[in-house]
Amino acid sequence: MQKIYKLCGSKNRNFKCRLTRFLAHFAAFLILANGSLVTTTHAQSILDDKTLLVIGDSLSAGYNLPPGAGFPERLEDFLRGQGHDITVINAGVSGDTSSGGRARLGWAIAGMPAGPDLVIIELGGNDALRGIEPTLTRKNLSAMIEELKASGTNILLAGMQAPPNMGREYEAEFNALYADLANQYDIPLYPFFLDGVAANPDLNLADGIHPNEAGINVIVTRIAPLVKELLTE
Numbered sequence: 001m002q003k004i005y006k007l008c009g010s011k012n013r014n015f016k017c018r019l020t021r022f023l024a025h026f027a028a029f030l031i032l033a034n035g036s037l038v039t040t041t042h043a044q045s046i047l048d049d050k051t052l053l054v055i056g057d058s059l060s061a062g063y064n065l066p067p068g069a070g071f072p073e074r075l076e077d078f079l080r081g082q083g084h085d086i087t088v089i090n091a092g093v094s095g096d097t098s099s100g101g102r103a104r105l106g107w108a109i110a111g112m113p114a115g116p117d118l119v120i121i122e123l124g125g126n127d128a129l130r131g132i133e134p135t136l137t138r139k140n141l142s143a144m145i146e147e148l149k150a151s152g153t154n155i156l157l158a159g160m161q162a163p164p165n166m167g168r169e170y171e172a173e174f175n176a177l178y179a180d181l182a183n184q185y186d187i188p189l190y191p192f193f194l195d196g197v198a199a200n201p202d203l204n205l206a207d208g209i210h211p212n213e214a215g216i217n218v219i220v221t222r223i224a225p226l227v228k229e230l231l232t233e
């Protein structure tokens with residue numbers, strides 16, 4: 001480009017020079033456009049052929065929702081709707097505590113020959129509802145994280161919050177354990193799985209605890225950007 005301007009000058013009105021400058025600018029545009037296309041295509045390919053495992057309780061199992069309306073299924077639909085070839089496996093069990101999730105993590109992954117690219121841990125809500133000591137919840141989640149990290153699996157920890165009727169001391173200790181674990185093991189944290197949904201009657205079933213279909217959609221749209229970010233790392 002500098003050579004062209006040296007020969008013709010930026011203000012040379014000669015037709016040949018004007019045509020030469022135009023072709024040079026057009027060629028530069030094609031190079032930049034091609035670079036952008038390659039970058040976009042590369043990012044797209046990174047998000048293809050990925051598998052997620054969601055291990056959790058009734059909040060991710062799809063409690064009292066129609067088939068295909070649970071969090072894992074709707075997350076898969078959302079990501080595929082954006083053109084990504086991603087499979088999300090539902091390993092949620094209604095009523096499960098962190099102890100139950102810890103006990104079945106191994107066989108949940110064993111059923112995946114290639115292993116998951118990312119595991120979302122959504123557990124602890126039932127621990128809080130039952131008043132289980134936060135130290136035990138912490139121990140169980142810690143064991144699950146260590147097991148996954150040992151296998152080289154990426155993790156997203158979804159935080160929960162204790163109901164206020166458990167008392168301030170219990171609430172403070174329970175609510176803090178998720179951020180503590182994320183910092184300890186240097187893993188990403190989605191601070192509150194029910195963010196934007198909890199306590200909203202329009203987004204929950206009649207029990208006031210479990211998300212309805214609209215609530216699940218809110219969770220999916222809020223957490224999906226973080227999921228995509230983790231899958232491209």
